[in-house]
Amino acid sequence: MAFPYEVFIGLRYTRAKRRNHFISFISLISMLGVALGVAALIVVLSVMNGFQKELRTRILGVASHIQISGVDGDLPDWSRVALEAGAHKEVLASAPFVQAQSMLSVDQEVRGVMVRGIEPGLEEKVADFAAHMQSGKLDDLKPGGFGIVLGSELARALRVHMGDRVTVIAPQGSVTPAGVVPRLRAFTVVGLFEVGMYEYDSSLALINIGDAQKLYRLGDRVSGVRLKVEDLFQAPRIAREVAGMIHVDAYVSDWTRSHANFFRAVQIEKNMMFIILSLIVAVAAFNIVSTLVMAVTDKQADIAILRTLGARPGSIMAMFVIQGALIGCIGLALGVVGGVGLALNIDVVVPFIERLSGTQFLAKDVYYISELPSELQWGDVWGVTLIAFVLALVATLYPSWRASRVNPAEALRYE
Incomplete structure (x- = not known):
């Protein structure tokens, strides 16, 4: 094999048809949760950047x-x-x-x-x-x-x-x-x-x-x-x-x-939104824990056979880390693509939703900025990507460690 067998088996577990379809459903939900969390974080940060730029432009048009x-x-x-x-x-x-x-x-x-x-x-x-x-x-x-x-x-x-x-x-x-x-x-x-x-x-x-x-x-x-x-x-x-x-x-x-206080307040608000939405990504990422825990329970016999064939506990742990990381990376990729696409086209998407719902999010008679501005900054995208990847990776550690501690004799007793 061109790859270590841990990578091969981890990828195989991710795409294999399981006897318990509920595990596949939970994996899908975990992917979608990570994707939605990442997309929401990218869009909100882009909108905050847009508001900051719009206000700065208006203020410096006079000051x-x-x-x-x-x-x-x-x-x-x-x-x-x-x-x-x-x-x-x-x-x-x-x-x-x-x-x-x-x-x-x-x-x-x-x-x-x-x-x-x-x-x-x-x-x-x-x-x-x-x-x-x-x-x-x-x-x-x-x-x-x-x-x-x-x-x-x-x-x-x-x-x-x-x-x-x-x-x-x-x-x-x-x-x-x-x-x-x-x-x-x-x-x-x-x-x-x-x-x-x-x-x-x-x-x-x-x-x-x-x-x-x-x-x-x-x-x-x-x-x-x-x-x-x-x-x-x-x-x-x-x-x-x-x-x-x-x-x-x-x-x-x-x-x-x-205008130090004003711009400092806008920056603090952006930082707080980043922290709050990062918690949403964390919740979605830790759904991977439940997915892997059920996967480990489902694969106990396979783990025991691999252990009897000479697989080390570290190798067993690596297999499930790869499986969980792949689930997180797929959700992360979908979230980045969706978030970037929405942030770049928010001037089209928001008016469409307003026409569809018959409401206006920022009424002209209430808000001076009546259109939702957006400015995508790639530094924010890479920061969100890194945080989501680390959270997804951390979420795989405990279930993978549990898998490496499976006792072959106990797992095979009733097989």
């Missing part, structure tokens, strides 16, 4: 990869700072901004907002507002035109539409003989955006940077400079390197700091 802010809230000579930061080979673009807390007033409605002054031509290079504009465009924010672009939820709360006028109330007051009065300025709504994140859609307003400098009396100064980098996952390292390249006192932060 900056790296932000350089003035120590006292304003940054003088921002063009020099942008030039020095842009000297880094991994910095793709930079844009100045003015940012301050203010209030918007329309008739009797008043809302606290974050007003951000931007340079439209430069802002489009560091953010994706253009892709999320519902009405109008950023280029409509002309210097001196006092136009404003609102988030969709903010506009809905204020009940304003394109062309309406809103009053921006700056927190810094003007000293007059009558006392300190707030600075007011009327702005015209020239655009609406919706990025799909309530935090921004409900509390962010954009105006031209020149208008913001006039409103907040900054002169030529700005609040900071926003940078876009080539690889957003390298932003922490690039931020440290940029901090050593600029020659002004400033705070340099990256997106992982400004």
